[in-house]
Amino acid sequence: MSEEHGPLVDPNELPVWLRPLVERSAEVDATSLGWLRPPEGDSRIRPASVLILFGEEPERHDGPDVLLLRRAENLNSHPGQVAFPGGATDDGDAGPVETALREAIEEVGVLPAGITPAATLPELYLAHSDFRVTPVLAHWHTPSPVTAVDPAETAAVARVPISVLTEPSNRINVRIGGRTSPAFLVPSMLVWGFTGGLLDGVLDLAGWSRGWNRGDVRELSEAWQAAVDIDDPGFGQ
Numbered sequence: 001m002s003e004e005h006g007p008l009v010d011p012n013e014l015p016v017w018l019r020p021l022v023e024r025s026a027e028v029d030a031t032s033l034g035w036l037r038p039p040e041g042d043s044r045i046r047p048a049s050v051l052i053l054f055g056e057e058p059e060r061h062d063g064p065d066v067l068l069l070r071r072a073e074n075l076n077s078h079p080g081q082v083a084f085p086g087g088a089t090d091d092g093d094a095g096p097v098e099t100a101l102r103e104a105i106e107e108v109g110v111l112p113a114g115i116t117p118a119a120t121l122p123e124l125y126l127a128h129s130d131f132r133v134t135p136v137l138a139h140w141h142t143p144s145p146v147t148a149v150d151p152a153e154t155a156a157v158a159r160v161p162i163s164v165l166t167e168p169s170n171r172i173n174v175r176i177g178g179r180t181s182p183a184f185l186v187p188s189m190l191v192w193g194f195t196g197g198l199l200d201g202v203l204d205l206a207g208w209s210r211g212w213n214r215g216d217v218r219e220l221s222e223a224w225q226a227a228v229d230i231d232d233p234g235f236g237q
Contacts, residue, residue: 005120005134008097014118014139017064018054021206022137025119033124033201047123048131050086051100052202053115055140055159062161066199067146069108070156070189082191084198085110088131096120096134108157109149114142121202126194135198160186162208165199170230171212174223183223190227192220 006026011019053067070082085104093099097117104110121135148154164170165184174183174192182200183192191199203209218226 005122007119008117009119011118014116015056015064017056018118018139021202022119024205025121025137028122028201028205030122030124033121033198033205045125045130045132047089047096047099047134048087049089049096049100049103049134049136050084050198051104051136051138052084052198053104053110053138053140054162055143057143057159060161063163065159065161066165067104067108067110067140068158068160068186068189068191068195069148069154070158072151072153072155081193081195082186082189083195084135086133097136100134100136100138107149107154108146109144110140110146111142111144114140114144116141124194124198133194135202137202156188158186158189160189162203165191166203166208166210168210168212171216172223172226173214173217174220175217176220180217185223185227185230187230188228190224192223 007022011022014022051067054064055067056064067085068082069085085107086100087103089096089099090102093102097120101112101115101117105112116139117136118139119137121137123132123134125132146157148157164186170185172183172185173180174196181192181197183190183196184199
């Protein structure tokens with residue numbers, strides 16, 4: 001199991017707004033992102049990757065965005081949840097970057113020629129599913145149209161502006177059982193669970209987070225309804 005992570009390219013080759021995140025990617029470990037390190041030597045733990053893909057459309061005037069998808073409601077695993085493109089590593093994958101790109105192609109139809117893998121973050125351990133997940137940060141220098149390639153797997157795809165995610169009124173904590181975790185209210189998309197926790201850590205690492213009311217704790221059903229009630233500004237698909 002590899003512990004190496006950090007920049008994959010010279011940060012100076014990236015847009016100014018993305019450089020701090022890529023530069024700091026080598027400085028963090030799983031615990032500083034709020035996650036456990038994968039236990040050593042457990043063969044049951046499977047490798048996986050997610051693609052955290054940042055782009056920008058200057059004509060939209062809403063700044064950088066990140067690609068998210070909403071899983072289909074009829075799936076056996078995490079139905080209806082919002083996620084980054086990603087999944088388990090295949091035997092033929094050369095590493096976490098290849099896994100993340102392959103999954104993004106399969107799920108939302110991105111064109112890899114328009115993407116620069118910029119950095120990897122440390123492996124994060126998902127105890128409930130026995131995955132060790134490598135987040136791959138990437139710059140979408142030439143964005144292409146994206147869509148739910150297989151509606152049986154993916155219900156929706158959205159390029160969500162960072163400004164929407166960091167808006168304090170869109171940030172809450174969700175109570176699940178006896179635990180709380182960070183969540184984001186996006187039109188018709190409640191970002192919570194693994195994705196919400198990882199996104200919270202990435203925004204902090206990049207220096208993009210704004211102060212928000214961490215005492216706003218809602219039950220999951222209430223949080224879902226709050227996301228549904230938000231007017232859609234037109235960036236969902």
